[in-house]
Amino acid sequence: MRPVIAVDGSHLKGRFGGTIFIATAQDGNEQGALGHIDDLVFIFDRHASIEAEISKVFLDATHTICCWHFIENMNKQFQRNDVAAIVDKTIRSYTELKYNLHMEELRNLHQMHMIMPMIPVPTSGPVYTVQKEEFIRNMIQRWFHDRYRVAQSMHHQLTDTTHPLILKSVEKCAYMTINPVGWNIFSVKRSGKQWTVDLARKTCTCNKLQMDMFPCSHALAAARERNLDFTSLCTDFHKIQIFIDAYSIPIMIVGHSSYWVVPADITERVVLNPLSKRQAGHPRGSRHASALKRTTTQSCRRCGQSGHNARRCPNPYLIMMVRAELFLRNIGASLYPVI
Template sequence: MEDHRQANCNVIGELIKSKYMSIKRVHTPHGIINDMLDDYGVSMGYQKAWRAREKALELARGNQDDSYQKLPIYLHMLKVSNPGTITHLVTDNKDHFKYMYLAFANSIKGWKHCRPVIVIDGAYLKTSFGGTLFTASTMDANNNIFPLAFGIGDSENDSSWLWFFAKLKETYGEREGMTIISDRHKSIENAIDDVYPKAFHGACIFHLLNNIKVNFGVHGEDLNLNFVKAAKAYRVQSFEHYMHEIDKIDTRIRPYLQKIGYSTWSRCHAPTRRYTMMTSNIAESINAALKATRTLPITTMMEGLRSLVQKWVWKNGNEANGTFTQVTTDIETVLRENFIRAIKFQVFPVNTILYQVVVEQKGNFLVNLMEKTCECKRFQQDEIPCAHAIAVFAKTRLKTYDYVADYYKTTTMKATYESTVHPLPNESEWTLPETLNKIVLPPKSRKQPGRPRRKRIRSRGEPKVQIKCGRCAQPGHNRKTCRNEPIPKQRNPTKSKKIDK
């Protein structure tokens, strides 16, 4: 193929930079080769297309090396635009980037209105210098994701996690009955033991289930169903029932879980309330939302992160202001479902405080109105009235909303989003005080040859996502590469024809 020397990678990069303005846009070197040939009649090899792509990325999104030097002024302007925001930037003795921490002002103010459960996770940065993005998050009154803090470190090692947790505690302190949920990463366990010795550290049941599959080579829906039900069981009797079913699958699993400790992953054995947060799914959701953002230069990445948090805060704040029930919509749905179940129950008073609720085939449950407890354990664990408690309320004409924890009230959600995240002014208006004039060089890590990895390395035992064609419904390929006959569209028999009169 003839190569046009005048069309060097710098010229081509200028021509195609607009295609990389969206961080989710994928434009491969093969795509560049085809587009340049079709649009300009310019032919080139793969290497030139790759270099042109790198140049276009730099023009559209910024230089990886220079972005570290912009970080101090960006963090300063972030605090100017959002008073109360906390940032920390650490470099080594040769001015190379080491750690960074960020907690927005609205997160700091809203934390006291959320349940005292923090979900922790780390995700690799997909840049030339690598590194790890640390996240801490929780849920608001309507079970939406509420980010608390972000950090960047060189890797998931003891020192970086210890530094992140120390800054997290400085920002948010430690609340009574606090629970921290994460995977069973040893560095996270060590950091929690040092920084939060009084807090309970619970394991994500999804990661633990994958570990069981890897260690014992056991798979199948029976294991998934019984393990999840055992972990989420509110009563020890139910827990033992599902553990007995797991014993039938493989007798080695119970000793393994006993060694880890039932309290680490089982709801009914936990010393604190985990509410509905049994996994680290909310942290995984943040990582997924930031998948494209983690490929950007560090300062551009922080702006993308700020933009995402601003979007969530605006959306959830509007949702709170548009809710006119005493509790949030998610909790209203739970109460409605419990009320439907409670219709079939019979209630017998023991005294003015205690009531016995009779449920067919499941026995009797004692509800204590003063202590807000029920023998099913749901009432006190989730701090939401269970079906048995609602049956008592219906008989005694008590208001159900009075027995719902303040964490789920609409007023609480409005208070959580009372403040917002503001955008930064135009870059031409950025100013950095001389006292904060700091040199920040890229990390000392050596740039790895080849392309940076884009996809996460799946752990052993983690289920693979199987591709299914939308044209022929066969697995193993997609619509673009399908060579099979398309499935004819089935007519909906319930849809009646319109009759012309």
């Protein structure tokens, strides 16, 4: 699995309150999966309890904020679409040069100097939250079965998500000039730009090879010059065998409690209900709208103005006049003669 885990919580609304936590990783086919690997990076929404528990259990892990939550905070605070778009480009920058260019765009926006220290590390990851134990089991059981079947049907060495990206990069190699610098170091040029590829260290100055963990177009051009199999530049994360092994163990059915074989030491344990505090007031019937959800304004289909519909339109012939004016403009005439 990719060494990045997204963590989130979902409030339970059943008989017993509380919060259920879900940890989600990403497999080689860019789908959600659960697993344990070294050098973890945890992504969460800056919830204090999540950060406290992660710091206790995973001492060497890196903690970052999810860029989706960060962009939502930007929309709530500034109410500007251009801010969220530039922040998203800044977060997803591969190189320091592009990062600085997008940061300069933010500095040029009015009253944006206050959010500069808040820009997080470029990272994202998918997060799924659920509320019921049986729903979780059925969902993960279906995931493992379907994705194991998909993995068995793949015919390439890489996953179906990575293989088309490699083929797309191969097409760009025909327009590149490769100059060997050393046995494993190459200088790749195209359209006046130059990149340095180190096949031994699996690095490229475009940083896509290091971050995506599969070869970019520059690395593919260098590998072709050395007659090197491009799959050797891919991490095991993108290979089919690892993808198959990730879903090879099925999620078993729990079954009815009458068929359970429970040891005596487990039966004797007393498990109390979770401690939960009910909030004051009547519970909400609907969730809070996301900051990215934009409200739509209803308008009249006749005149295009808001505040009424076509049945109560005070300008029933306005739209006809506009259409007639556009038609006459196309033929070089006008409804209103020039005096």
